Amino acid sequence: RAKESGRGRICTFTADMNRNVVERMRLLSRVRLAFDRQAFTLHYQPQVATADGRVRGFEALVRWTDAELGPVSPDRFIPVCEDSGLIIPLGLWVLETACIEAVGLACRGAGEVTMSVNMSAVQLAQHDFVPRVLEVLARTGLPPHRLELEITESQMIGSLDAAIGKLNALRQAGIQIALDDFGTGYSSLTYLRTLPINTLKLDKAFIDDVHRRADARGLVSSISRIAHDLNRSVVAEGVEEAGQWEVLSLMGCDLIQGYFVSRPLPADRIDAFLASWEDRRPRLPVVDDHVV
C-alpha cells in the first residue's frame, strides 16, 4: 500500500516536473519572440514623499501581454529571461527606455524626478555592468543623480565583494542605489550596513498590517530608525490605504509607493496623473524624525 502510494507520488512529481519544463520552454520561446518584436512596454509607478505628498520619482516596471498567453507577470517571465541570458538585452532596453522617459518628464515640467530601475542579479554579475550603465546615461543625457538602481539581497549571495565594488563605482558616479524587497528572503541588517545603498525599500509584507497591528508598526519604526541612523532613506512599498500612509508617515518612512497613490501607469498617462495628484495629494505637516 505504502509502496504503491509512494510510486504514485513519484509519478506525479515527474509529471509535474515535465509540465514545468514544457511550460518554461513555451514561455521562453514566447519571450524570445516578444523581444524580437519589441513587444515589451514599461509602466511607471510614482513614489511620493510622506512629508508633503510631492512626487519624488517613478519606478519603471516591465509589462508584456502575449497574444497566446495573455498578460504575463514579470515575476513569471523575468526568471526565464535570467536563465536564458535574455535579461541582458532586455535589461538594457528597460534601462535606456526608462532614462529617456525621465529626461522627457523633466522637459515637460515634472522637475528633478528620480527614475528607479530594477536590476537583475545576472545584470549585476556582468563584468562590464558599470560602464554599460554609464554609457546609457551618457547616451540619454539623464543626470546620474536622477537614476536609482534597485537591487535585492539575494543578488549579493556568492559575490558580495564584487557586487559592493560595482555599487561603489556607481555611487561614485552619482547614481543612487536602493535595496528592494527588504524584509523578505535573506534580509539581514549586515547588508543594510555594508552595502553602499541610499534607500531601503520595505517590502509590502511589512506594510499590509501596519495600520492594524502594533507589532507590525514596531517592526517598521525600528527598521526605519536603524536605516536613518545609517543615513539611508526608507520607502514603503505596496501602500494601498490612507490609514497606512498616516501611520507610515508617523513611523518615519520617507516615501510611499503603492496603489493608494497610483497603480503603475503607461507613459502617456503620467502627465495626467501629475496634474490630478497636485489637487488631491495629502498635505500633512512635516513630521520630525525624532518625535516617534
Ligand code: C2E
Ligand atoms: P518590485 O520591484 O518589488 O515591484 C513592486 C511590485 O509590486 C510591482 O509588481 C508593482 O506593480 C506591485 N505593487 C505596487 N504597488 C502595489 C500595491 O499597492 N499593492 C499590490 N498588491 N502590489 C503593488 P510587478 O510590476 O508585477 O513586478 C513584480 C516584480 O518583477 C518586481 O518587484 C521586480 O522584482 C520584477 N520586475 C519588474 N520589472 C522589472 C524589470 O524591468 N527588470 C527586472 N529585473 N525585474 C523587474
Ligand code: MG
Ligand atoms: Mg523594485
Ligand code: MG
Ligand atoms: Mg519590491
Ligand code: MG
Ligand atoms: Mg518584488
